[in-house]
Amino acid sequence: MASGSSEVEEEEQERVMLRDRPEWADVTPVPQDDGPCPVVPINYTEEFAEVMDYFRAVYLADERSPRALSLTAEAIHFNAGNYTVWHFRRLLLELLKVDLHEELEFIERIAAKNSKNYQIWHHRRRVAEKLGPDARNAELQFTKKVLSVDAKHYHAWSHRQWALQALGGWEDELDYCSELLEQDIFNNSAWNQRYFVITRSPFVGGLKAMRESEVLYTIKAIEAYPENESSWKYLRGLYKGETTSWVNDPQVSSICLKILSSKSNYLFALSTLLDLICHGYQPNQDFRDAIEALKIPDLDSQDLDIASMICSILEKIDPIRVNYWIWRKSRLPHVAQ
């Protein structure tokens, strides 16, 4: 059963108005009632107005036919967010017993031009739900396709997370994240997905069990690109709910020291060290030496404690956040209020 694809193609070539199509001759379009004093009016095109006039007619008549289904495709083309049209389309898909695999293809075509539209993705989910576990590969493939064009596509990630939870397919997901991170280590969506997998996949032992291997992975990423905010945040995230473990894990403080000692891209190393100190970490002389070796000019040498010194440095080297670092300094435990 055609799901409206031929109508959409026709649209792209040369659209014939509905009133000129013989197959619609028996339908009287229902004009829009904008009321007596419409405010913030929209300058509708003739085509838009006509499609909606015909849609109103079939919807009010509750016409459940193939041509009604085609019409929903046309209406969607004009306004992909129209949830009333999508709702009616779903009713028709069910009643006309449309092959839902064809519908998935239809959605993919529409999504190509409207990929940031919530209703399209919701519709995709509803269709996939109906198909059940059979849809698993299709959904993972589809989202992968979208992500190959835009690796941070929020809707695609959302849909992928839903698909994993509802339909499965977790086994290869961590590898997929690694692939994406190899392409772009700064892709925060991929880091987030890693977290999603290690905390929710029924195939891994949970955050604690995965911590060791993930810490190693993350530290490597930090060493390669210490200016990458995502990896530092992920490292901390691995200790969520167990701040003491984060503070006491020598790997965490070591990586801060290593980056500081490299004297390059050390901003997050400094702020992480500051956070550690605020949670009870007591840095040894090596840290002090590394910080002094940075030779930050005009540093107030009266700042004897390392935490205040870090705040002062950050005020200078991260000026866009100067007020935040000043506030952080004021919140340091030892500072008199």
Add this chain to the structure above:
Amino acid sequence: MDSTEESSPKSELSNTIMDMDLHNTFAELMFHLLPSPYESQEINHLTLAYFVISSLDILNSLNRVEKDAIVDWVLSFQLHPGTKTDPNNGQFYGFHGSRTSQFPPDDNGVLLHNHSYLASTYCALAILKIVGYDLSNVDSELMLASMRNLQQPDGSFMAIHIGGETDLRFVYCAAAICFMLDNWSGMDKEKAKDYILNCQSYDGGFGLVPGAESHGGATYCAIASLRLMGFIEDNLLSSCASSLIDVPLLLDWIVQGMDGGFQGRTNKTTDTCYAFWLGAVLKILGADDFVDIKALRRFLLTCQYKYGGFSKFPGEFPDLYHSYYGFAAFSLLKESGLKSLCSELGITETAAKGL
């Protein structure tokens, strides 16, 4: 066009002032007629109207439009039960978002095709407040009672009873609706709070749904909702201790996203609208002092369009959404000539107070 604009070769891209006249013209033009491309968003007509009308209010130009006509128009979108209505039919009796989702009753007087929408209901009430309409005149009892039908077991909200996505956006709409109507019977606040907390990510920001990546818009919905529901006290910054959310981690996430403008997500480009979404969160938390005002102004002005309005990124054409959030962001920056904003409601303070 005054001469200072012609003098610099890049004057159309980087101005030094927020040009109120141009923006007023832009907003007024939009009010009188939305250009054809906006028909692709027609389903959210009321939302588009909210952007325009709230813009005019922020710009202190509401006197240029007829408020009574606006009231009549907005009220005409309200879904009233038909003559034969089962009060337990699961339907939500709020406001439609557009004429294309509004249909006349059938021959039996039953409104079987009509489905009102939560986000449109928020916009409708917001617009009514902006034009000074007394919301106690709105038939809200059935609206609130039926709104509970939209809340899910996990505390989230669907926008429409026939089914739709559930995420933080609609939790926010529900909270704002209850707040504006001063009646919390429309939702289970505790459940909503639980859902919000489940949306806080490992990095401190909030995703749109649990497990999702931290996002500026979602974070606004989370914090503004908690604030409206009474779960966040004034000036949280001084205590910096909430039993509910990890405030220091959240602050750090927001602040690290400042790069002239605000990033909506870690390692993404800055976009005009996040100056409102995240600027407003900082204001709610009492931390707006952290904003580098000069840098933010400079960024926003690069998104200012030479004929009025704001674009998403520098050098692009303006759209209503980014224009509105551009005006809102400038209001948060206390730009002279602009009215101040009630951050958590998304309308001016005078509108919020009903003055």
